[in-house]
Amino acid sequence: MIELAVHVTSDWKMSNTIIYILVFTGFVITCVAVMAYRHLNRHDNKPTDDVAGSINDIVISTPVSPARNRVLSAFDPQRHHKLYAQISSPDPKEWQLIGSVSDDQIVTTDGKTRDVDDVVALLLVYDNGEILDHFGNWTPLPLGVHNMSYAEKKMIDVLDLQRLAAGNRNIQVTYSKSPTRPNDSNYYSTSLKNISAQRVRVLRFGGYVRDKKQWKLHNASNTFYSGEQFQSWYGMGHKNWIESGDVVIDPQNYGGRPVIWAYFCESEDGDQFVAGAELP
Structure with a gap:
């Protein structure tokens, strides 16, 4: 009787062990199948905006x-x-x-x-x-195409608000929604109108952010943007001068608030000034 009980107990334990193994194996297989399905589904619906994608x-x-x-x-x-x-x-x-x-x-x-x-x-x-x-995947770049250049050391410059107010008698800076990103408040259209009687050209420019009671230069390039960049970004082509009464526009300017975009300019008679406005 004791020997029979031992065999029955042993067979019962073995059966349970087999059941546990089968259940566990089924669970593992199910998990692997679910993960594989999710991975494939995610790959098929990967957004096209992913720059790093192949x-x-x-x-x-x-x-x-x-x-x-x-x-x-x-x-x-x-x-x-x-x-x-x-x-x-x-x-x-x-x-x-x-x-x-x-x-x-x-x-x-x-x-x-x-x-x-x-x-x-x-x-x-x-x-x-x-x-x-x-x-999309934009590398390698075509010949002659490049990213913005950056200065190794960040330039420190504090905006003179009194000088800015005086310069605004020559150039009027205004903002509106970006036509290409109208729902993104970090992108906006920036316009410069020459309200003086002379031709004016921009020598350098940049965005100034508030630092306590001062406005300090804070460009992505770590330095001023150049006059050449102004001509390109504001659609002037090879023109250097903004004629009296003319308006030039950058429809895809960007940067967070608060910021003052300031433009260091020269008039046709050689007078230099700075004009700009705070982004509302």
Whole structure:
């Protein structure tokens, strides 16, 4: 009787062990299947705005992309922009220069027409070669295209508000919503109107942020933006001077509040002044 009980107990323990193993194995298999499904689903719905993504990621993503549409809508040949595109075929890694854009098509400078949905990457570039905006995997860069240059050491400059008030008699600075990013308050359109009787040119400029009772220069480049950058960003092309009564605009200026954008200028007769305004 005792021997029989031992065998029964042993068989019962073995059966339970087998059941536990089977249950645990089933649980593991289920978890692995769920994780695999989630991974594949996440990959299929990866947003096209992911700059770090590969070309393959972009091709299989949803064809409608706010970033792509934003870059296309910002392209303005009259502002001397250059637009480069990578097309899904035949070689998605080759940049092609775009001459014109419509709602659903782009036309390359050599006359080839392609559907907008075939675009897997875009680079919108100022005429000085600096990148204005991008969509998709934008490296390696086309020849002559580059990011903004940066100073190794941050420049310290405090804005003279009295001098600013005097200079505003020559240049009027105003702000409005950015036409390409109207729902993003960190992007805005900045306009300069020459309200003086003489031609005026901008020598350098920058954004000043409040530091206690002072306004200090706080540019992404760690130094002033140059007169050449002003000409490119404000769509002036090769023109140096803002004629009396003329308005120049940067429709995609950016930066948080509070900030004063200040422009160090020179009039045609050689007088130098600074004009600017606080972003409301």
